[in-house]
Amino acid sequence: MNVAVAAGPGGGGVLRPDGQAARAVAELAGAVRELEAGRPRWVWADTREVYPALLASGVRLTRCHDLTLTEGLLLGYEGRYGEPHSARAAHARLHGLPVPEDHHGPRARQATLFEEEPPPPDADLVAEVHADQLRRIESVEDPGRFRLLVAAESAGALIAAEMGHEGMPWREDVHDTLLTGLLGPRPVHGMRPAKLQALADQVAAAFGTPFNPDSPQQIVRAFKSVGLPVASTRAHEIKKIDHPGVAPLLAYKELARIYSFHGWVWADQWVRDHRFRPEYVVGGVVSGRWATSGGGALQIPKVMRKVVVADEGWTLVVADAAQLEPRVLAAMAGDGGLARAAGQTDLYQALAQPFGGERDNAKLAMLSAMYGGTSGDAPKLLAVMRQRFPRAYQFVEDAARSGEEGRLVRSWLGRTCPPPSARWRELVSGPEGSRAARDRGRFTRNFVVQATAAEWALALMAVLRGLLPAPARLVFFQHDEVMVHCPAELAEEVVAAVDRAAEEATGLLFGPTPVRFPMQALAVRCYADAK
DNA sequence: TAACGGAGCGCC
DNA sequence: AAAGGGCGCTCCGTTA
16 A cells, blocks of 8 residues: 655645545644554655654654655666656656756755745655656566665665664763863864864974975975975875874874864764764665765764763664675675675685685685776786686676676666766777776776665665664664664664574575675674674 | 865775 | 775865
8 A cells, every 4th residue: 555645834744545535634743653554655755855754753654665766766777867856857757847956955955045945746746756656667677676676765765864863872971082082172263172283283393394284285395395205195105204294294184084074063063962963865875875965974983983872771783794795796696606605604714715715815806806906916816706706707897898888787676877977978989088998897897786785785774674673773874884772681682683684685685595694793882892 | 255176084 | 007996074275
């Protein structure tokens, strides 16, 4: 059973169950809660516009179909990546009407200040676009997989909203102590923290002239002035230079990053009531990985993990998928030898034997195959891979070839990479053409693996969400890692749920396969204790 | 003054 | 000879 939903102003809305007329309700949350008992699939234009208000009213839903995300997936599949994919845009295309631009991004947001907001989609529009999407899904090469993709992406939208609602535990006091220890007390506006200033002074003294260590250009000039020209100011380059200014400069760069990225100002904006609430963007990365549009949740430095502490009497279950991408490749390529190795807990160790018994060599070979790496020993190791694991090798080679030739590649479930730009087509027939072709080949080579890994992770989360015992909550997700916040006495049950979810996700995507996808799940009081 | 690209580096 | 994929975020310094 599907129920089309449109949220109206003032907490009201319109509901349209399959085969029935739309009906307006004064209090949407209450009406939705009632219907949820029948476990319908909620169909709406955009989860971000409807679900947060429902969550705020205490309503949680099992499943949905997000028209905007689905439209993006379908357009991508149809080779029309990047066209407007809101429900309104989809509706307009259906009727040959002018297609409204998606409004996101700072420029578009500003424009809407002066233009009239488009009216919210109505339930009839929602139902019509949904029907059209279901038709289009039936015409892709493997509708069953694509349906799974749409379900997983939509579940991701629910989860992202729920995680935003719940927030990740974040101890402001521990954060402040950490910052003060590293940087000195919080400075008054416009000043550098004491320890940062002291390092800047040491750098100036070492070079004999003050300069702004935040400026790469000025760093280059400073090294030049002491007779030590540098090609770049990257840490690993600077590290090699023998000069008294190097140590304080590197220390400055490290601390300055913490100060500006995850310092007090950041906390003022993103942390409230002991919770860090970032804004996740489902499918924000072309490969289907999530992105964030604020808070930088996916780039929290490891030193900050000690700030993430479970509430009193609660625990954090932190689980990450081990060696996810090579396992995904093994499952997709149907490479018997690689799949057998991927049946082991340590895939790289299981692979070591053909690579001279060196686990590191096996790892480098796999990474080079998936990333298109060619430096150092990679060519030699790739030759071994080609011989011993021909199907896996051929799988990524085919993806690379498709990219080089300007064709599209797809993930296991059907997420499609963007087509090459007009600029690329120009470049590729010019003098620098081989370089452009190789770059795109590396992109598509990686896409098929990374995008399928993202699908596995999404499926894992969707299954896990359904298995979690109340009041356990997913509170963080980062590519191949999930975090659950739960009462301490539920920890064991949650760890078991993670294992089961990994198994079910594997079955959903790949069916029977010898490849295992082990999750390392640990119950900890503090995130920093998980690694 | 705002916008933008580049540099650099955090995460996977 | 060397050649790694994907992001977000902040700073700088230039340009519009």
